[in-house]
Amino acid sequence: MKVDSTTRFWLASFGVGSVMTAFAILGMTVGFNWQSPAREIPINASTAASSETMCAATGRIDEEMEGLFTLDCLTGDLQCAIINSQTAKFAGLFRANVLNDLGLDATKKPSYLLLTGNASFRATTGNSRPADCVAYVVDASTGRFVAYGIAWNRNISARGGQQSGVLMPLDKGTARNVQIRN
The missing domain is CATH 1.20.5 (Single alpha-helices involved in coiled-coils or other helix-helix interfaces)
Incomplete structure (x- = not known):
């Protein structure tokens, strides 16, 4: 064919x-x-806002908890109120005063900035370990800054229990290399 x-x-x-x-x-x-x-990629978002008398920022404390950091610009009082996702109630309150940590004179008017960042600290022994969030307080007048952390007990959190304590200064530094006259 x-x-x-x-x-x-x-x-x-x-x-x-x-x-x-x-x-x-x-x-x-x-x-x-x-x-x-192949798997979901978690997205973490935090935000910050400020006025002349108050700064606020949010940050993830652990997988299920969110913290609201507030800084009273008149007194220097920093606090973190943590809401429990299981109970929808505040389950933690941690506090500090930033004036001493920043080395500021209480009679001068500082100009604060408040920001948060995610952190993954190495595991420590025991139930309490650092939260997954660091709060940064900056005085724009002097350029000094301090990083704060929280000792967070995940077992108490899982049971819906209350926690409180001190916002611990982790480290500090300065962003300005020259002295500016007032």
Whole structure:
């Protein structure tokens, strides 16, 4: 049986088209699977706001708890109120006064900034370990700053219990290298 050139052309075109279609389907399948994550990627968001007399910022304390950090610009009182996601009630209150830690004169009017950041401290022994959040207080007048942390007990938190304590200064520094006259 003799096949004419037109039939050979169409058979070859069909064969090449089929192979190209198979590669296109394979490429799209691999591409889509490669682009879609195999697991969920957690998203953490925090925010901060301020006025002349009050600064506020939020931060993740652990996997299920959110903290509201407030700084009274008139007194220098910093506190973190932590809400329990299971009970929808405040389950923790931690406090500090930033004036001494920043080395500020109580009679001068500081200009504060309050920010939070995520932290993953190395595990420590016992039930209490640092929370997953660090609060940063900056005095824009002097450039001095302090980082604060919380000793958080996840077992008490899981039971819905109350916690309180001190916001601990972790470290401090200065962002300004020259003295500015008042």
